[in-house]
Amino acid sequence: MSFLEVRGLCLDTGDFQLSDMGLKAEKGDYLALIGPSGSGKSLLLETVIGFYGPEKGRIILEGKDITDLPPDMRQISIVYQDHMLFPHMNVFENIAYALRKKIRDKKQIETEVKQIAGVLGINELLHRKPETLSGGEKQRAALARSLVARPKLLLLDEPFSALDARTREKLRKMLKKAIADYSTTVLHVTHDFEDLWTLANRVVVIRKGEVMQAGDPESVFRRPSPDFVAEFLGTNVLKGKVKTLEGKLTVIEAEGLEIYSADPAEPGEEVTVSIRPEEVILARGAMESSARNTLRGRVSGVFKKEHLFVVELKMGSAEIKAIITPTSCEMLDLEPGREIYAVFKASNARIIR
């Protein structure tokens, strides 16, 4: 039996819903829950912690059915995007509050608070009231408060989404260390794929209260389930038919393009090909490369996305996206209508089923 098992959870709150939701986590797992807004990710967290009672389904934690337990009996903590530090207490009191039901000894409480404050770098802030802290400091204090209680399960509901990129990066590092120190199992709702790559060992894609795909980040991103997951993850998805086999390579005719894939398939088979946009290299001319796929097309748009650029290309009847650095963008002098070559390896053109 897994450390956490969510079985067939159903709940309809009117605005959000869970329909036959099921997931598993092992002790020490870090699960990133991703999906479009309104897909029920936060509702899942609030049901697991006990703020909502499911209409159907069970929640099993460490082999014990906790579905009908009140939140105060579950030993699960939560950190929200808007920190929820108690405004009438300073940071020390906020963190100590989480311990007072477990520990009576004041000295021990102080030691525990200082220990977690050290891990999250907030020792200097302990006497401050939440209203005097910056967004990043508030979130560190909220994380400290939730971790200090050594919960069996820590739930994070977009804790970094209101912070700037630099603070987010700093906090991810601190969180990673704190999670390791306190060996906590985590469910983390996020829209930021960076959280997923740096923190999670498993990813769960949710849509309309249902799990669409789950697995390690590498496999989910490289082999997303066709249609929704692939589209949600921003993968290039091309539908086509296997034309022939050339040695170990599969040649696919997809949307007016000839694509070589290293994945096996049968001639005549209808397939969907997925290509991660960050694995597409752009060049002004056909280049000598070990990459088997070189496709010619035209730039249809260039957009900035955080510190990178997304280039949209029209190739045959297909639209392909590539993600490149600002330097490459400048060197290639990209503008709509310009002819361009998209290059990628056969091993990066994955057949998804």
Add this chain to the structure above:
Amino acid sequence: MQPLKYASINHSWFRNLTVGVTFFFTFLLFIAVGALLFVLKPSEILSALLSEEMFYSMKLSMLTSSASTLSVMCFSIPTAYALSRFSFKGKSLIKAILGLPMAFPELVMGLALLLLFGHGFLGPYLEAAGIKVTFSKLGIVVAQFFVAFPYAVRVIYSTFEDINPRYEQVSRSFGYGEFETFRHVTLPMARSGLFASSVITFARCIGAFGAVLVLAGGSYMNTEVLPVTLYLNISYGNLEMAVTSGILLMGIAFLAILSFERFEGGRL
């Protein structure tokens, strides 16, 4: 975030019109209230203040209003919390009933209470238990309670509504039960709203007239609170006593609003 105060369009006609209306009516109100202060000489006010009747009335007003404020707060906090946090059958109806006394005249409230606590309904049972509500000092407290209760519930309800329930949920996740969470998190966070509510309640109680008059009777030096003193002395033609009790009521109301503004940050 503070809303933008339209500093850059200072000289618009609309700004001048609204500010002008504000000044005009505040000035009228000030003149009306100020008139009370200038009708009598200071010596006349002093002699009215030191009279036995005024002393009795002030003392009874303070005692009954304190008792009713305390009772109102004890009952309005759980009522407002239940209305704010829980879903239950008949909630909308309860909210409507609680709002009624704010819409209909105090005299009607007094009459309703007189019927409830008089000989028709609860009166005989209460009197058998040695409790006399009608035409007694207890009647003053009961009347004040029912006049102020809906206001208190409304202010406290909006205070609880302003507190994100997630604070309570986070507290629950640390092992605190519902009541412990209410005591350690909700109540301290509602502190300024509760203070504001108790001030408004006290002001409503001390100024309650119609309901007090009908239920407790306005009898001289017995159930005589400040508004009754004002009413009785106008009837006798004793302007000194009437105006002085008016000044006292106004002073109390002014202090109440001042504290309300200070603790609520002037959220008019």
